[in-house]
Amino acid sequence: MDKVRCIVAAGEIVVDNFAGRLCPGGAPANFAWHARLFGKRSLMISAVGNDPQGDLIRRHCSGGPEVMLQESPFPTGEVLVSGSGTQVSYRILEDRAWDHLEMLPETAEVLRNALVFSCGTLIARSPVSRSFLKKAWSLLPPDCIRFCDLNFREHYYSRELLEEIFEASRIVKLNDAELEILVRLFGIPEGSPELRLSWLKERFRLRGIILTMGENGSLVMENGEVSELPALKAEVRDTVGAGDAFGAAYAASRLEGFPPYESHILARFHARRVVENTGAWLPDGVSWQLDRERAEEIIFRAIRENVS
Secondary structure, eight states, rough: OOOOEEEESOOOOEEEETTTEEEEEOOOHHHHHHHTTTTTTEEEEEEEEEHHHHHHHHHTTTSSSSSEEESSOOOEEEEEEEEEEEEEEEEESSGGGGGGOOOHHHHHHHTTTEEEEOOOGGGGGGGGHHHHHHHHHHHHHTTEEEEEEEOOOOOOOOOOHHHHHHHHHHHHEEEEEHHHHHHHTTOSSOHHHHHHHHHHHTTEEEEOEEEEEEEOEEEEEETEEEEEEEOOOOOSSSSSSSSHHHHHHHHHHHHTTHHHHHHHHHHHHHHHHHHHSSSSOOTOOOOOOOOHHHHHHHHHHHHHHHHO
């Protein structure tokens, strides 16, 4: 790996098993895919086993961001998905390859040059990968945007873990269901979503916090700015990966120099493109990257519509 600075995501990479139909997935991989919005180099750190699921993931990633997949003696991550429609349940198999991430020399070098570092809460479910995460935070350069997209699954989170992650992060993204869990865990006072986010932001000295609320829109607070935007009208085909795409587009836009409100507009725009297509990654033939001119056009139109 060369020393070109890049956007880095670390954590779980899995195969979703829909009664025998296998689909690669994982929030950090989705983040790394969409973080290339403005053409920056993006890289995913995870681990796979020497098995058919690992081979499937390698083939899947060949068309996406760069990957550093550690070879593990443990089996590749797998999620058993059952049900259909809105009645879907997940069982995340334990003691998988990504639960055993190691801090290799080449991994450390990438982290020392990270422009953005993104992780979720699931990476810390095992002591080994939790140790990896702590080492990763210690290696990041001072100007790195430390981004955490909360990803509450099953019982793999606690108040202790969340305090650790909040204190190491600069920008945190969550959804409305996760906010309700935080309210219970931390005893956040009653109030509007904005007041509750303000409490979290001040409690953990966060630079920014992002709340997505599905069809009810989104709320962003960063650097003293507060913006709330309604959801864009969309012909929804699939919501898988939409939250990951929103967070990645916001981080990429901030890295590109857009202020919080404009980055919020671009994140909302990009997330709509994802829900209007099938799958967490946009298919071949869909124009998804932005240049400065196109981004400014999207921002101008959104501001004009909001004013009118």
